[in-house]
Amino acid sequence: xxxxxxxxxxxxxxxxxxxxxxxxxxxxxxxxxxxxxxxxxxxxxxxxxxxxxxxxxxxxxxxxxxxxxxxxxxxxxxxxxxxxxxxxxxxxxxxxxxxxxxxxxxxxxxxxxxxxxxxxxxxxxxxxxxxxxxxxxxxxxxxxxxxxxxxxxxxxxxxxxxxxxxxxxx
Amino acid sequence: xxxxxxxxxxxxxxxxxxxxxxxxxxxxxxxxxxxxxxxxxxxxxxxxxxxxxxxxxxxxxxxxxxxxxxxxxxxxxxxxxxxxxxxxxxxxxxxxxxxxxxxxxxxxxxxxxxxxxxxxxxxxxxxxxxxxxxxxxxxxxxxxxxxxxxxxxxxxxxxxxxxxxxxxxxxxxxxxxxxxxxxxxxxxxxxxxxxxxxxxxxxxxxxxxxxxxxxxxxxxxxxxxxxxxxxxxxxxxxxxxxxxxxxxxxxxxxxxxxxxxxxxxxxxxxxxxxxxxxxxxxxxxxxxxxxxxxxxxxxxxxxxxxxxxxxx
Numbered sequence: 001x002x003x004x005x006x007x008x009x010x011x012x013x014x015x016x017x018x019x020x021x022x023x024x025x026x027x028x029x030x031x032x033x034x035x036x037x038x039x040x041x042x043x044x045x046x047x048x049x050x051x052x053x054x055x056x057x058x059x060x061x062x063x064x065x066x067x068x069x070x071x072x073x074x075x076x077x078x079x080x081x082x083x084x085x086x087x088x089x090x091x092x093x094x095x096x097x098x099x100x101x102x103x104x105x106x107x108x109x110x111x112x113x114x115x116x117x118x119x120x121x122x123x124x125x126x127x128x129x130x131x132x133x134x135x136x137x138x139x140x141x142x143x144x145x146x147x148x149x150x151x152x153x154x155x156x157x158x159x160x161x162x163x164x165x166x167x168x169x170x
Numbered sequence: 171x172x173x174x175x176x177x178x179x180x181x182x183x184x185x186x187x188x189x190x191x192x193x194x195x196x197x198x199x200x201x202x203x204x205x206x207x208x209x210x211x212x213x214x215x216x217x218x219x220x221x222x223x224x225x226x227x228x229x230x231x232x233x234x235x236x237x238x239x240x241x242x243x244x245x246x247x248x249x250x251x252x253x254x255x256x257x258x259x260x261x262x263x264x265x266x267x268x269x270x271x272x273x274x275x276x277x278x279x280x281x282x283x284x285x286x287x288x289x290x291x292x293x294x295x296x297x298x299x300x301x302x303x304x305x306x307x308x309x310x311x312x313x314x315x316x317x318x319x320x321x322x323x324x325x326x327x328x329x330x331x332x333x334x335x336x337x338x339x340x341x342x343x344x345x346x347x348x349x350x351x352x353x354x355x356x357x358x359x360x361x362x363x364x365x366x367x368x369x370x371x372x373x374x375x376x377x378x379x380x381x382x383x384x385x386x387x388x389x390x391x392x393x394x395x396x397x398x399x400x401x402x403x404x405x406x407x408x409x410x411x412x413x414x415x416x417x418x419x420x421x422x423x424x425x426x427x428x429x430x431x432x433x434x435x436x437x438x439x440x441x442x443x444x445x446x447x448x449x450x451x452x453x454x455x456x457x458x459x460x461x462x463x464x465x466x467x468x469x470x471x472x473x474x475x476x477x478x479x480x481x482x
Contacts, residue, residue, distance in 0.1 A: 014238070018239055018314075020317065021316070022243045023242060026246065031315070031317065032317065035319060050200070058204045058207065062211075066227055067235040068231075068235060068239070069314050069325050071360060072320055072322050074211050074228070075208045075209070082204040083205070114319050118321070
């Protein structure tokens with residue numbers, strides 16, 4: 001069961017990443033696209049046990065860091081998505097999360113992850129944008145992620161819940 | 171799993187509460203371990219610089235994701251062309267009229283102004299210089315675009331080492347300079363766009379032949395433009411001047427490739443240099459077909475476009 005779940009989670013990350021870099025640039029707003037990998041991680045954090053979600057956050061972030069066309073310092077998305085997974089697992093309630101709770105968690109996770117990525121960029125002196133530019137990126141990214149939540153989260157949460165019945169909240 | 175098994179006994183007594191505890195408290199140890207792992211990776215990559223220990227990992231992931239991205243882009247392409255089907259004959263007629271008008275306008279400018287004619291000669295010289303370099307173009311399409319959240323302006327193209335593409339090669343499209351190749355996998359290559367804040371291109375002002383450096387502004391918006399800083403603070407670039415690359419045959423950017431036109435000029439008092447805003451010829455938000463400049467006669471898995479326009 002665990003292997004199957006890992007396989008499914010990793011497949012979801014790969015599909016999310018490919019769609020994110022190949023399909024969404026056609027719909028992007030000023031180059032800002034929804035962070036589908038983050039949505040996969042949040043779906044896992046809301047459904048299965050925390051260690052799995054944390055490791056999945058790290059793996060998804062690392063994939064984002066290394067897969068082309070990424071060219072920033074590796075490890076930045078890994079850090080951001082690990083922390084986002086931790087927060088999402090932290091706020092989860094024991095019963096099946098309501099739609100509002102899911103949307104709220106996605107918004108918070110998206111805000112934290114994108115801001116953390118931007119902050120590590122500032123700390124590492126990677127050439128970054130102005131504060132206004134960063135705010136625009138963070139806010140538009142949150143809007144994008146929340147917009148896609150109704151389409152992406154329910155099927156993913158059902159998938160994760162089915163693959164781990166002992167932890168399922170559904 | 172094992173760590174949670176131990177709670178079974180208590181769980182029977184404190185059903186709701188204990189499960190709530192064990193589930194709502196993600197283990198700190200895992201978090202700390204993963205955060206430390208991320209920080210280690212960042213440190214390795216920062217200190218490694220060009221020969222980062224993560225480069226092999228990047229290459230491996232690139233080999234795996236390159237074909238997937240190419241396939242996804244090919245699947246998406248038919249749908250992105252849908253809006254073009256809905257253009258009526260009237261739209262096209264309007265467009266032809268507009269283009270004819272601007273064409274006539276441009277022709278008039280070229281024929282009337284001696285200054286412009288001189289400039290044209292210079293450009294001609296520059297383009298023949300580019301043709302003399304003996305470079306050919308490998309055609310490629312953009313298959314993936316880095317997100318703004320990642321703060322770097324990079325794209326993936328579907329030509330890699332099998333097509334004869336290598337690091338530091340110049341990438342152009344029919345409008346002008348696009349960027350340079352950062353790294354290649356077998357079937358794809360990652361290209362750094364000149365709008366990236368990290369990108370610096372040697373530029374030359376067309377009319378005065380003054381040289382300077384063109385930096386990216388970190389925006390896909392064509393109006394936001396690029397930042398040109400001239401070496402000689404005595405020379406003031408003129409508006410509407412064209413900026414071309416002055417690179418070398420060995421450096422990353424081939425010489426004589428048009429970059430953009432100067433839209434604004436201002437002198438900075440702090441630094442003793444003239445700065446200008448350059449509007450790039452290339453629309454970076456709608457990149458599709460590009461060409462990679464490779465040495466003429468390179469081995470490639472596809473037809474090369476030679477400098478004289480022939481396919482080989």
